[in-house]
Amino acid sequence: MKGYHDIVGDGGSRILEQVAEQRTRITDGLAGVRHLVAVGSGKGGVGKSTLTLHLAGALRARGLRIAILDADFNGPSQARMAGVQGALFVPGSHKVALPRTRNGIAVFSMGSLIPESKALEFESAAHGESHTWRATKEFALLGEILGSFEWGALDLLMFDLPPGAERTVQYADFLGPRTSFLLVTIPSEVARGVVARSVAALSKGPNRLLGYVENMSGYYCRDCNAIKPLFVSPEPFDAAHGGPSGLGIPCLGTVPFDPELARHCDQGFPLADLPDTPVGRALEHVAQQLLESLDSTTEPPR
Amino acid sequence: MKFLCVPCDSPMKLQTVGPPEGGSLSVVYSCPACGYEMAMLTNAYETQVVQSLGVRIGPESGVGASSTESASTSGTGCPFTAMIPTEGEARPGQAGEPIPVRWTAAAEARLANIPAFVRPMARTGIERFARERGALEVDEQILDAARDFFGM
Numbered sequence: 364m365k366g367y368h369d370i371v372g373d374g375g376s377r378i379l380e381q382v383a384e385q386r387t388r389i390t391d392g393l394a395g396v397r398h399l400v401a402v403g404s405g406k407g408g409v410g411k412s413t414l415t416l417h418l419a420g421a422l423r424a425r426g427l428r429i430a431i432l433d434a435d436f437n438g439p440s441q442a443r444m445a446g447v448q449g450a451l452f453v454p455g456s457h458k459v460a461l462p463r464t465r466n467g468i469a470v471f472s473m474g475s476l477i478p479e480s481k482a483l484e485f486e487s488a489a490h491g492e493s494h495t496w497r498a499t500k501e502f503a504l505l506g507e508i509l510g511s512f513e514w515g516a517l518d519l520l521m522f523d524l525p526p527g528a529e530r531t532v533q534y535a536d537f538l539g540p541r542t543s544f545l546l547v548t549i550p551s552e553v554a555r556g557v558v559a560r561s562v563a564a565l566s567k568g569p570n571r572l573l574g575y576v577e578n579m580s581g582y583y584c585r586d587c588n589a590i591k592p593l594f595v596s597p598e599p600f601d602a603a604h605g606g607p608s609g610l611g612i613p614c615l616g617t618v619p620f621d622p623e624l625a626r627h628c629d630q631g632f633p634l635a636d637l638p639d640t641p642v643g644r645a646l647e648h649v650a651q652q653l654l655e656s657l658d659s660t661t662e663p664p665r
Numbered sequence: 666m667k668f669l670c671v672p673c674d675s676p677m678k679l680q681t682v683g684p685p686e687g688g689s690l691s692v693v694y695s696c697p698a699c700g701y702e703m704a705m706l707t708n709a710y711e712t713q714v715v716q717s718l719g720v721r722i723g724p725e726s727g728v729g730a731s732s733t734e735s736a737s738t739s740g741t742g743c744p745f746t747a748m749i750p751t752e753g754e755a756r757p758g759q760a761g762e763p764i765p766v767r768w769t770a771a772a773e774a775r776l777a778n779i780p781a782f783v784r785p786m787a788r789t790g791i792e793r794f795a796r797e798r799g800a801l802e803v804d805e806q807i808l809d810a811a812r813d814f815f816g817m
Binding site: 371372374460490492506508513 | 666668669671674676677678679685688689692694709710713715716717718719720721722723776778779780783786787790791794808811812815817
């Protein structure tokens with residue numbers, strides 16, 4: 364009797380071929396993108412989305428062509444922060460044009476499609492059993508977005524990833540080895556511990572780990588124009604100068620928290636509209652380090 | 666998944682996919698050698714797992730091929746149940762009945778090319794863009810004008 368591998372094709376359903384076609388459509392759609400960078404962490408609430416948007420702004424200010432894909436479908440925040448909540452989606456000849464921020468960053472975010480008062484839900488034949496299929500559906504959606512929107516010629520496409528160390532690895536698997544990872548942590552042992560797990564998990568795969576950024580590294584007090592401590596870590600380290608982080612990947616910089624910047628994010632103002640501050644300069648430094656890391660052919664030390 | 670006719674040792678061919686009913690698909694295979702037919706009846710989990718891959722199920726050719734997309738309970742082809750605005754629905758906060766806007770066949774074709782989950786919002790937004798410019802028909806020029814206007 365014949366076995367599975369003795370039979371060519373699948374009798375006509377073409378499911379495997381369709382999945383392969385989806386992958387080809389994604390590859391073709393991203394052919395004009397020079398760098399794919401996923402901004403992840405593993406830990407939630409460390410400022411991945413804010414950092415993604417502001418790094419994109421800093422890179423855009425250098426004249427680079429940038430797009431952001433808010434891959435956090437269940438908790439999208441880029442639409443609000445980038446000011447594209449009510450964006451118009453216009454069909455092109457074959458694909459959909461992307462909304463842009465005032466400073467010209469193309470942004471896809473589920474927040475442009477679904478109001479914040481509603482949760483993302485998918486129609487399902489298996490009611491109440493979403494744990495069995497939901498992740499598959501979300502990655503199929505990601506594939507459809509990558510294959511259906513006009514990414515065009517870009518210097519960087521930045522993926523704003525959802526939290527979860529295991530999710531970070533799933534995205535690495537889905538996006539493939541072309542995608543490099545930038546991880547975000549904050550100066551807390553808990554956050555560093557979770558990010559260390561992400562580093563360990565990602566290190567098993569082929570994706571490049573560009574380094575990490577320590578976000579919320581103190582806060583910027585406008586009254587005294589100084590950076591003050593925000594977290595009291597039991598084992599402080601000087602990440603900016605390559606101190607022991609335990610993460611084993613390069614630190615691309617530290618970014619203080621700025622309450623004014625947070626307020627601007629809520630209102631959708633780009634970084635370019637803000638006056639020169641230590642936070643802006645820190646983001647500029649990270650942007651420079653990121654570009655140098657991307658252009659380097661040397662694998663960062665682990 | 667592949668099906669083998671054991672007596673003939675011959676791979677079976679997909680014939681039809683029946684309309685989804687209660688989350689179940691009826692997928693009929695037949696043996697090209699002996700003509701024996703069998704049906705695979707999926708449970709809701711199996712149906713959903715295949716749907717989640719974003720693929721269509723149906724014979725490679727043939728009239729009346731069904732697809733997982735058509736299994737949508739809303740009938741709109743939209744995979745989301747929480748989305749704004751739904752097809753033909755006014756945007757939140759928009760008062761009154763909007764003036765109807767026609768779509769040319771070419772503009773409809775461009776709209777049909779884009780993912781189902783973006784289509785309702787694109788349609789509503791483009792129609793609003795057209796109305797704001799005094800146009801009661803969306804053609805390719807309106808679509809291109811919208812792209813230019815929004816710097817896309």
